[in-house]
Amino acid sequence: MNLQLADRHTARFRFSQAEVDRFAEVTGDRNPLHSDPAFAANTVFKRPIMHGFLGASVFSRLLGMHFPGAGTIYLSQELQFKKPMFVDTDYEAELTVLELRTDRHLATISTRITDVERGELTLTGLAVVMNPAIA
């Protein structure tokens, strides 16, 4: 799809512990903070938290499949992990077009994730992407 300034796209999502475990397997990131309840109990979080990049992968999924869609190429992504994210919890991702350079097919997009029930921002950042559809 083409993008216009201030266009906004939202999507709800949640992950299960089985998905966190599969993410750990494919990336090799077996930080026990994500999968070991006994280890996590001794941290400030008290229970396992999701990999930050699993939460952030939602940005890549939405940018590459919906907004603007297939063929999106990532140029950069900043991520601020504001709050831990947990399995079996409803989150909403929100993408907003902040800047367009149609001559270069570039968009700067605000990327945010909110805990739906708590209304708290968990992950914020900024993506710069290229897609021929940005024109």
Add this chain to the structure above:
Amino acid sequence: MNLQLADRHTARFRFSQAEVDRFAEVTGDRNPLHSDPAFAANTVFKRPIMHGFLGASVFSRLLGMHFPGAGTIYLSQELQFKKPMFVDTDYEAELTVLELRTDRHLATISTRITDVERGELTLTGLAVVMNPAIA
């Protein structure tokens, strides 16, 4: 492990197309750029490229398992995707401690990935992490 200023950690890695496909499955990111050779043939890359976050997940793996290790909590990560990354290609990740705030158990770490054969930087960025071992 404890970290000292300018400490450096490197690790070689490579991913297969099967791993890219599993990453697409668990994250839901089925951008055809990553898995469809016919689609990718019509892009500037000519062949499928890895998900940027699959490459970047190496930083999370190293920070959470080795440098400084288990229990690392991500506060932020900037990513600049300089060059596409491909399957069946040797890459080296390099982490370097740029700044320490031991009173708050914080480290700012430069994160880079280089294509081993070409000697080209593919992914650069900056991570800020917290770990009780940073003291």
